[in-house]
Structure formats: structure tokens, C-alpha cells
Amino acid sequence: xxxxxxxxxxxxTTAATQPSVPAYNLLGSSGLRVFPLCLGTMGFGQNPITKTxxxxxxxxxxxxxxxxxxxxGGNFIDTANFYAxxxxxxxxxxxxxxxxxxxxxxxxxxxxxxxxxxxxxxxGNHKKNLIQSLDASLKRLQLDYVDLFYVHFxxxxxxxxxxxxxLDEIVKSGKVLHVAVSDMPAYQVAIANxxxxxxxxxxxxxxxxxxxxxxxxxxxxxxxxxxSLDLGTVPWGVLGAGKLTGKKLRNQEEKSExxxxxxxxxxxxxxxxDVVIEIAKxxxxxxxxxxxxxxxxxxxxxxxxxxxxxxxxxxxxxxLEFRLNQEQLKRLNQVSANSPSLIFxxxxxxxxxxxxxxxxxxxNKFSINKK
Numbered sequence: 001x002x003x004x005x006x007x008x009x010x011x012x013t014t015a016a017t018q019p020s021v022p023a024y025n026l027l028g029s030s031g032l033r034v035f036p037l038c039l040g041t042m043g044f045g046q047n048p049i050t051k052t053x054x055x056x057x058x059x060x061x062x063x064x065x066x067x068x069x070x071x072x073g074g075n076f077i078d079t080a081n082f083y084a085x086x087x088x089x090x091x092x093x094x095x096x097x098x099x100x101x102x103x104x105x106x107x108x109x110x111x112x113x114x115x116x117x118x119x120x121x122x123x124g125n126h127k128k129n130l131i132q133s134l135d136a137s138l139k140r141l142q143l144d145y146v147d148l149f150y151v152h153f154x155x156x157x158x159x160x161x162x163x164x165x166x167l168d169e170i171v172k173s174g175k176v177l178h179v180a181v182s183d184m185p186a187y188q189v190a191i192a193n194x195x196x197x198x199x200x201x202x203x204x205x206x207x208x209x210x211x212x213x214x215x216x217x218x219x220x221x222x223x224x225x226x227x228s229l230d231l232g233t234v235p236w237g238v239l240g241a242g243k244l245t246g247k248k249l250r251n252q253e254e255k256s257e258x259x260x261x262x263x264x265x266x267x268x269x270x271x272x273x274d275v276v277i278e279i280a281k282x283x284x285x286x287x288x289x290x291x292x293x294x295x296x297x298x299x300x301x302x303x304x305x306x307x308x309x310x311x312x313x314x315x316x317x318x319x320l321e322f323r324l325n326q327e328q329l330k331r332l333n334q335v336s337a338n339s340p341s342l343i344f345x346x347x348x349x350x351x352x353x354x355x356x357x358x359x360x361x362x363x364n365k366f367s368i369n370k371k
Contacts, residue, residue: 023073027107027301028232030178030205032147034076034107036296036320038234039069040306041079045087056084057308059091064310066095072317076302078208078234080111080152081137089140097142109148110137111182113155125155127166134170149176150208154184160192168201180206180232186225193229204231206301211235213276213291213336214243214269220346232301239291243269244276246287275335279328285318292319294332 024033043055044062057065066077079088089110096103112133115123123129134149149170151163167179181189181204189204196203207226211218215237226233239245273287280287295303296319307313324332341347 024075025301026232027148027234028205028226029203029230030148030232032107032178032205034232034302035074036302037074037292037317038076038078038109038302038304039066039074040236040304041066041077041088041092042083042306043308044079045084045089045091047084047087055308061309062091063095065307065313066092067099068310068313069317070101075105076107076109078109078304079141080114080150081116081133081140082111082114082152085116086136086140089137093140093142103143107147108141108143109150109180110141110146111150111152112137113152123155125151125153125158125163130166130170134175138175145175145177147177148180148206149178150180150182150206151184152182154181154188160188161195164192164196164201164203168196171202178202178205180204180208180234182208183210186221189231190225190229193231204229206232206234208234208236208304210237211295211298211300212238212240212244213272213294213332214240214339216336216339217343220343220351234302234304235295235300236304236306238295238303238305239288240269240272243273244287244291246273246277246280269339272332272336272339275331279324279331282328283322283324285322286315288315289319289322290324290332292316293322293324294329296320297324297329 023035025036026032027034041062043057044059044066046056046059069077077092079092081089083089092108095101096106112130113123113125116133116136117123121128138144138146149167151167167176170176171179179202181192184207189207193203195201207222209218209222211233212235218233218235223233225231276287276290279285280290283290285293292303292305305313305316307316342351
């Protein structure tokens, strides 16, 4: 190999291993600076549910993960009242107190919506559940306020404009700094924020939703909405429910009963997994790191990770140590382009000016530059 080729190869290797993300990203219109990886704590706290489904780690392991996350500069902690039925919030509050953590340095997000009790009004997006959920969360977290308060799920029972009025009230109370939304239809978010804009009320500043190489449906309605309304995007499920971790389950006999029930991989999923593993080998990285790095490249505010062990966390955090090159990004984008296939109306009108079939109905192909 010539000296020039050696130099080019060395430069390419150096570029691929350098961090490609800023230390912190802005979270939508909030102005908050958040770490590129958000620490999800659904696995924090022990209760019968987490033990039954194996989604939680020990309190000792969770403590190690939190401290390591803060040590590397992480500041964005995501929880919910429903996680381990309150135990996640309790553990976070206890750890903040135990280690005398500086509250001013932490961005803490929690959520309400899901039922915490079995009585009729123990869940949902109505005002009674909103108020009692927030007060209970603050008590468990041992905090005076949270930085971000999410509507966890859209429950189809309340008016979006009325909901934003109630959320504005809790911001004005000082118990919440900003409000956000998770798993909510784009049109409802647009209704809420437009109403808030017109009436001088608190707007949603962030959106949390499922997004990965094996499920890019968020790009069809949600991502354009978040860009238009200046909402931060915090994707969850970025490893595709384990489909992008490198563990292959091609043969039925390789699957446990639980895996057969919950992990049904289509051929497209297998193709995506193959490319992820291939690129991981090229970079001497793990498939999980490649999948997270791809997500970072999509320009999201912070990628939600949910490690159950310190080993998993340390693997995830290494996704910040390199960047995928354009050729690798192209391969990943192409193999995952239809995961899932487009929903209406995009499967009819296209997704942009270059794929809008009606623009080229007469057979003439041309380019439209959109500023």
C-alpha cells in the first residue's frame, strides 16, 4: 500500500473513532442543555412486576449505573410514576439524598397517565390524576420540582386544549418547569401547542416515542411535527426490543417460550440486523453501539437508554466514541427504509418533494430545492 493510501486509511480510522456529538444538546424550545444519552430508569427499583418480567436490576447495580452516568457528564434522568409502581422514583430520590447530589446539575423527568391504583380515577389524563400523580412523584423523588413532566400516554378521554390549561397551572405552581409528551398522536400535540401559543400558555417542549432502525414510523408524522413546532425528540426503544443487540434468533429451537411470544422478527428485521452486525465488525464495535450511534446521527435531542446492568451501560456509552461514515449511514438507511412500510397518506403522496409521485405524474423527473 502506498504512503498516501496509508495516510488516508489512518485519517479515516481517526475520524471514525472521534466523538461526533456535542457535549450537550438543546431540548427543543426549553433551552435546557441535555446529555446526548438520557438515562432511562424503567429498570430501577424492585417490585413483583419487575422481578417477574426480568426488566429490573438490583438497587446496587442501579446505583452504580447512575453514579457512572453522572461521572461522565450525564445530566438527563428519565423516570415515571408507573416504573416499578413508584419504586424507580423512590430509588432515584434516595440516591440523590444519599450521595448529596447537586440538584441544580440534574435534569429530572417523570411522567403521569398510567394507573397507580385500581380505583376508577387512579389513571388517565384528567386533572384529578394529574394533580395527585405529580404530588406523589415529588414526594417519592424528595424534590420540590421536576424539570420535565410528561403526559405518558394519550388516553383519548380529554380535550388537548383543556389538558394544556391544566399543565400550564402546574408550571405556574412552580412544581414543574417544563411539560412534554410521550406516545401521543401528532395532531393532538399540534392542537395543544397551537392553543398554548395563541393563549400565552405553557407549550410542550419535547416528545418521547419509539424509534429505531427496525421501526422508523416516527419519521412519518412525529418527526416533521417536532421539527415544525420546535420540540425536542427523545426516542425510546432504540435497540428495537433487542433485535439490534447482535443476538440472532433465526431458528425456532433457539428461542425460549418468552422469545417466541414477544420477539417475532420479520425478514426485514433480519436484513437490518445483518447490516448492523456487519458494520459493527468493520468498526470493532458492538451492534448496540452502532444502533445507538445511528440514532444520534438522526439529530435527536437525547437518546433514551435503559441499561439493566453496569456492563450494558458501559457498552451503550461507547456509542459516543465514534461516528458512522456516510457510506455506513447510507447502508443502514437503505436497509431500514421500510421499517415499517409507509402509512397513508405517505404511501400515496410520498414523503418529500423528491418522492411525491403526483409531481411527476406526467413522467418528467425534476428536482425541487426546498429551503
